[in-house]
Amino acid sequence: MSRATLNYLIDAATLLVLLGMVATGLILEFVLPPGSGGIRHAPDTLWTLARHDWGDVHFYAAITMAGFVALHLALHWNWAFTTTARLLTRxxxxxxxxxxxxxxxxxxxxxxxxxxxxxxxxxxxxxxxxxxxxxxxxxxxxxxxxxxx
The missing domain is CATH 4.10.260 (G Protein Gi Gamma 2)
Incomplete structure (x- = not known):
């Protein structure tokens, strides 16, 4: 697999995870807002997942996103370092x-x-x-x- 193909796949996966994080964030904020867990009744659910479960999905998506960003930086390390060094050394x-x-x-x-x-x-x-x-x-x-x- 070429470096360009690998870079494209990592960037595409990063975008998909980002969209998933946005979707779960919207679910947590607007579909299952705080208080929808219910104290005296069963919690509200969306596709069999309660608010706490969606929070877990959101958290693991964030961890996955951090991993993909780290891979992206690793692929572009020389460029990132060179550009940073050039900016810092005027x-x-x-x-x-x-x-x-x-x-x-x-x-x-x-x-x-x-x-x-x-x-x-x-x-x-x-x-x-x-x-x-x-x-x-x-x-x-x-x-x-x-x-x-």
């Missing part, structure tokens, strides 16, 4: 940069990007607020009263 030639340095920078950036995502998740988890169990029970009782009244 037009000077980046031809003097050896291939092993370009690859070292790329392989060095990968763990840095992954580490930043891990750090983001760790920090975000520390800011998760969960209501006190007594407050949660009171809120559920108030909701039940409103639903009955």
């Amino acid at each position: 037009g000077k030639s980046s031809a003097s940069i050896e291939a092993w340095r370009r690859n070292a920078v790329g392989f060095g950036l990968l763990p840095a990007v992954l580490a930043s995502f891990v750090l983001f998740v760790i920090v975000a988890r520390t800011y998760v607020a969960s209501p006190d169990s007594q407050e949660d029970e009171q809120a559920q009782a108030e909701y039940a009263e409103q639903a009955d009244g």
Whole structure:
């Protein structure tokens, strides 16, 4: 398979995953909005999937999209590095940069990007607020009263 064919297939797959992410995002926002899961009744479903299930589909589509974008960048690494180097050095030639340095920078950036995502998740988890169990029970009782009244 030629490099051009491989590039086309990866780009086409990326587009399909992007369209899937847009579709699941629209489903989550407009078709099964927050609250459609139901506390006192079975959750609303679309094609046998509830809102939480569509969230899972959306998440795994995002992971797949990240993989395809990484493949796309890998295929265009020389161009991306050369263009970035030219922009950062104000037009000077980046031809003097050896291939092993370009690859070292790329392989060095990968763990840095992954580490930043891990750090983001760790920090975000520390800011998760969960209501006190007594407050949660009171809120559920108030909701039940409103639903009955």
